[in-house]
Amino acid sequence: MCMPPATLQSRPSLSPSQIADLRLAASTMTGPQRRAFEAEMTLKYCGGTPLMAEAVCGWGRQTVALGLAERRTGRICLGAQAACSGRKRWEEQHPQAAQALRQLADAPAQQDPTFRTRLTSTRLTAQAAFKALEAQGESEDQWPSPSTMAEVLNRMGFRLRKVVKAKPQKKSKETDAIFDHMKKKMTTPCQQAMSNA
Numbered sequence: 001m002c003m004p005p006a007t008l009q010s011r012p013s014l015s016p017s018q019i020a021d022l023r024l025a026a027s028t029m030t031g032p033q034r035r036a037f038e039a040e041m042t043l044k045y046c047g048g049t050p051l052m053a054e055a056v057c058g059w060g061r062q063t064v065a066l067g068l069a070e071r072r073t074g075r076i077c078l079g080a081q082a083a084c085s086g087r088k089r090w091e092e093q094h095p096q097a098a099q100a101l102r103q104l105a106d107a108p109a110q111q112d113p114t115f116r117t118r119l120t121s122t123r124l125t126a127q128a129a130f131k132a133l134e135a136q137g138e139s140e141d142q143w144p145s146p147s148t149m150a151e152v153l154n155r156m157g158f159r160l161r162k163v164v165k166a167k168p169q170k171k172s173k174e175t176d177a178i179f180d181h182m183k184k185k186m187t188t189p190c191q192q193a194m195s196n197a
Contacts, residue, residue, distance in 0.1 A: 014045055014056065022057055032076045039067030090144045090152055097133065097142040098152065104132050105158045124158075126150070 014022075022041055026034055038059050046052040048068065050061035070076055091098035105124050126146035133143060144152060 019057060023059075026057070026059065031079075032070065035063055035067030035070060037067075038064050039071045042068065043071075089155070090148055091155070094142045097138050098156075100133060100136055100138060101129060101149070101152065102156055104129055105153055105156070124153075 022045075026038055026041075029037055038053065038057075041057070042048060042050060042053040042059075042064050046056060050064035050068065053059050053064045054061040066077060126149050129149060130143060134140075143149075
C-alpha cells in the first residue's frame with residue numbers, strides 16, 4: 001500500500017472544537033460506516049495519512065488504513081463476528097419443510113383489504129400447520145415451535161390472524177326503541193295484574 005510519508009509538522013489547521021466534533025461523529029458510528037467516515041476525514045484534513053489522523057483525531061491508524069483501502073477498492077471487509085458467527089434461520093436449515101410451509105400458508109391467504117401492508121393474512125394456525133406437515137410426511141425433528149413458525153411465516157410475507165366469524169353490530173337508535181317498547185309491554189301487564197288483585 002503506497003501512502004505519502006507522514007510529517008507531523010504539517011498538521012491540519014483544525015480547531016480543538018472541530019476535532020472534538022469529528023471524534024464525536026465517529027463515535028456514533030460503527031463498522032464500515034465508521035471506517036468510511038474516518039477515511040474521508042483523513043483524506044480531507046490529514047492528507048490521506050493514517051498516522052496523522054491518529055495524532056490529530058485519536059483514531060486508530062490501522063482502522064483508518066483499512067477504511068482508506070475499502071474506499072480505494074470499493075470492497076467492504078467483514079469481521080469474523082459478522083462473517084462466521086450466528087445461527088442460520090430455520091428456513092435456511094430446512095428448505096424443503098419451509099417450502100411446504102409456504103405452500104400451506106399460501107392456499108388460504110388473503111390480501112389485507114386496506115392494502116396498508118404487503119403481508120397477507122392467513123387463517124392457518126400452528127396446530128393446523130403441524131397436522132398438514134405431518135400428513136405431507138415431513139419429519140417432526142424439522143418442525144419449528146409455534147412461535148418460531150409465526151416468525152418464519154412473517155419473514156415469508158404471511159401473518160397469522162384469528163378469523164373473525166361475525167362481528168356484533170353496534171347498538172343503534174332502533175335497537176334502543178325496540179328495547180324500550182319491550183320494557184313498556186313487560187311492565188304494563190304486571191301493573192294491570194297487580195291492580196286487579
